[in-house]
Amino acid sequence: MPRILIVGGGYAGFYTAWKLEKWLRDGEAEVTVVDPLPYMTYQPFLPEVAAGSIEPRHSVVAQRRHLKKTTVITAKVTGIDHAAKTATITPPVGEPYAFDYDIVVVTGGAVSRTFPIPGVAENAIGLKTIEEAVAIRDKVLTNFDKAAQLPAGPERDRLLTFVVVGGGFAGIEVFAELRSFASSLLKRYPQIAFEDTHFHLIEAMGRIMPEVSLPTSHWVIKNLAQRGAEIHLETQLTSAVDGHLELSTGETLDSDLIVWTAGVMANPAIVRGSDLPVEQRGRITVRPDLRVGDEDTIVEDAWAAGDIAAVPDLTGGGVGGFCVPNAQHAVRQGKLLAKNLVAVLRGETPKDYIHKNMGAVAGLGVGIGVFQSGKFAMKGLIAWFAHRGYHGLAIPGWERKWRVFWGWWNNFWLGRDIVSLEAVQTPRVAFETFAARPKPPVDAEAK
Known part of the structure; x- marks a missing residue:
């Protein structure tokens, strides 16, 4: 049974796993999602969370609650050696270990892009x-x-x-x-x-x-x-x-x-630790059908989607010929990636990603x-x-x-809840302030 490793549990990764659970037959493949966070963040709600209009926990989706057939690992993927089909997984506790896979799906998303401005x-x-x-x-x-x-x-x-x-x-x-x-x-x-x-x-x-x-x-x-x-x-x-x-x-x-x-940029922690092809803006090179590669070559058993991938925009509406990094594309790419992956497993032809901005x-x-x-x-x-x-x-x-x-x-x-819980960022302050401590040892001569 082939092992499918999904690197990243954001939009594209979550939807890929979610749809694979729906379309894969029993025993057809084993799916594992690795992400440092145990939830997918619905980012369009972040402005309303910041303004107190949405409860923070309501704007995230627990992976283990909704991915019932998928193995979820809360850890970082710090290396991808696709030539050997091995990924390095670094858990929050314990030593890094190797994870062998047959198919890799890279959906590590993006991070904030900043400039070297003082302060x-x-x-x-x-x-x-x-x-x-x-x-x-x-x-x-x-x-x-x-x-x-x-x-x-x-x-x-x-x-x-x-x-x-x-x-x-x-x-x-x-x-x-x-x-x-x-x-x-x-x-x-x-x-x-x-x-x-x-x-x-x-x-x-x-x-x-x-x-x-x-x-x-x-x-x-x-x-x-x-x-x-x-x-x-x-x-x-x-x-x-x-x-x-x-x-x-x-x-x-x-x-x-x-x-x-x-601005944002493709997650450098994943891209730099991978041997997959990368284009000039630091994104993984992807074909229109979401397989890793270019017009002339295909990197077998490697897929990518979402903000971390340079997906060609066949509608002609993208920036520089590629899909812009947003939730609308990531969700639809994740769904198509799952469908295409199943098609390839069954010897069928994958379809190209074509989505005109709604x-x-x-x-x-x-x-x-x-x-x-x-x-x-x-x-x-x-x-x-x-x-x-x-x-x-x-x-x-x-x-x-x-x-x-x-x-x-x-x-x-x-009305909106207006209670600030800023102290949550330093939760032990109150306890430490009043906690009893051992008295210092008394010097024998002074006694």
Whole structure:
């Protein structure tokens, strides 16, 4: 029975395993998923998690709960020697060990791509994981608690200044959601006025949200400006040392929360430890049918999909001829990869991945959204319902869908939960503070 190793349990990896369970016959193959996290994160919900609109655990999907026939290993794959068909698995506890496989599926996803800007590594936070989204939410709430006790001045302004770097979909969504979140908090903090809160988005290009039309992006900018959020176009961040931001325009800002959303890159920890072919941008070279290789060659028994793979976009709508790294492609590639893998196992011909972008939908805070499909665009409340409806139904598993919709229903009547649990990041502080300790030994001569 062939052993199939899936490296990465994100969108593409999870859906590949999920569909293999459905389409493989009993005893036809043995499937193993290896990922450092025991869950798949539904990343389109991260902005709403950061804004307190979705319970964090509801936006992740437990692998062991939904992959009932698949072996799940919570560990890192630190090496792939496809020539020998062996992967090196490094568990969180214990020594690395070799894992022999017959077929490898690489779906390790992407990580935040940063630039060597002073202070960014030390002071910024990304928005690729559920942990980052929770930390952003708690930081906003904690900063409001601190600022409410301070008189007007630089330190108060610093606590109430929130900066997002990157004007793509993720950047605009978290920027707008945080603005909505902060506005909803003001009624709970009478010491803080609307004018005391400052929101800045920094974008190096001359426009935001390239996935939508220019008129739609202009509407978003105008809407955010009316809500007290400023967007700096054609502006670069040149320094963020100690939270003091210097911009290429000469402006300066002081902020206690810098969210970095300016691009992603294929997971280097997996790509660099592999002998599979890689293209110039650091992604695994993939054919249209998702087998590793190029037009002339096929790397037998190796597949890849999602953000870690350079999948040709046969519709002609991709960037540089390849599919853009987003959830829409990763999910559909994972489903097709499973179908193609089963087809090859049975001696059939795999199909090419062809998916024309169905459009883009974004939430910009409670009651506000945008939707773009071709030249057709919707804005405002109806687009917000479209955003929630689409993503609420898109998260895998009816158990997850129910939790998400139930949470939204509760928030409609009860409002967002505004409790900060920032202390979770240092859970032993209270215990250590009051814990009894052995007395130091008494010197015999002194006694």
